[in-house]
Amino acid sequence: MDRLKDKVAIITGAGAGMGRETSILFAKEGCKVAVFEINEKDGMDTVSIINSNGGNAKFWKVDVSNELNVKSAVDDVINTYGKIDILINNAGITGVDKKTHELSLAEWDQVFNVDVKGVFFCTKYVVPYMLKNKKGSIVNLSSIYGTLGSHELTPYHAAKGAVFAMTKQDALNYAKDNIRVNSIHPGTIMTPLVIELGSRMEGGLEAYNKIMNEKHPIGHAGEPIDVAYGCLYLASDESKFVTGATLYIDGGYSAM
Ligand SMILES: NC(=O)c1ccc[n+]([C@@H]2O[C@H](COP(=O)([O-])OP(=O)(O)OC[C@H]3O[C@@H](n4cnc5c(N)ncnc54)[C@H](O)[C@@H]3O)[C@@H](O)[C@H]2O)c1
Incomplete structure (x- = not known):
């Protein structure tokens, strides 16, 4: 019940799928949840589910691909909750399913703006507060497609590959500051996406x-809860010696 007692988490894309499931699980474990979501109704619904079950959540309308939007929401979370212990970089889109020679720049950028710049902006503005707090845990949602090829979704593969590499780099850069950075690589999880x-x-x-x-x-x-439990472990102090890890939650997909 108290695996995240008194911690504060920002969870992006928390209005649906794995982001919502993770938010609900974190709240049950005693965490205050800042719901960052572009879709106002879905974000508010996550907040009502949590608050009507005795949890503590608040909604921020955030487009993670918009730097100013991210900065002001992160600052406002500090004004509201006083600290940020956990960042779950979950918001993501799949974009178009085309091969490299068929892609336009706009189609490429659409995926990178959310899946890569979104992780960059949220990490950039949360880390200074974690440095001040002398600890933190960041979990980046990559994908099996971030380390493997497949028959579909070329720009998504490249974007999730970038998230995989950003995780390793940030893990090394902030290890001495007691900020841990890990990535989760789900297989197919039945979510709206x-x-x-x-x-x-x-x-x-x-x-x-x-x-x-x-x-x-x-x-x-898989189901969203399968990934939510992975986020819970990496966010909690149970994983205090784990950083730079690549956690596949994929029913064995990547073992082949
Ligand atoms: N579902 C899968 O099989 C699967 C597999 C591997 C990785 N992933 C990754 O896991 C994460 C969550 O996936 P999901 O299936 O739960 O997705 P989902 O589409 O069900 O939910 C994603 C949420 O993010 C929000 N969002 C989208 N763009 C946003 C933006 N610019 N700013 C803020 N919020 C935004 C959406 O409104 C939505 O509520 C994504 O990063 C996805 O790429 C999913």
Whole structure:
């Protein structure tokens, strides 16, 4: 119940999928949750779920790809809660499914603006407060696609690969400051993002599920709670000796 007692977390993209599930789990474990979300209704819904169950959450409308927006929201979290112990860089989009020679610059930038610059901006503005607090835990949501190739989503692979590399670099740069930085690499997790992606495929969601079930040795896709528990471990002091780690939560996908 108290694995994150008295800690404060910023969770980006907390209005749906893994971000919402992680926010709810963190609140149950005694954490105050700053919900950073571009979609106001979804963000507010996460906050009401938490607060109506006795937790403590507050909503900030944030587009993680907008530097000023991120800076002012992070400063405001400090005004509200006084410190930031945990940053979960979760907000992400998949973008278009095209090969490199078919991509426009705008399509490339669309994914990088959210998935890479978003992680950069949130880390940039949270770290100074963690330095002041002399500790912190940052968890970056990369993907199995950040370290492996596949049949789809080229710019997403490149963006999640950047997040993987940023994690290693930040882990080394801030290790002496007691700020730990780790990445999580989920396989297919049934969230709104994946349901939308699967529905766009030829044969729809059913065909997508069939392919994805076969690709995961465990025989099925994951659930948001599977990733939320990984975030909980890396955010808590239980992982105090863990930094720069690459945690696959993928039903064995990356073991093949
Ligand atoms: N679902 C999967 O199978 C899977 C697998 C590997 C990695 N991931 C990664 O995990 C993370 C969460 O994925 P999910 O499936 O829960 O996604 P989701 O689409 O279900 O939820 C993402 C949330 O982020 C928000 N968001 C999008 N752009 C934003 C922005 N610019 N600023 C703030 N919020 C923004 C969305 O509104 C949404 O609420 C993403 O980074 C994703 O790339 C997902």
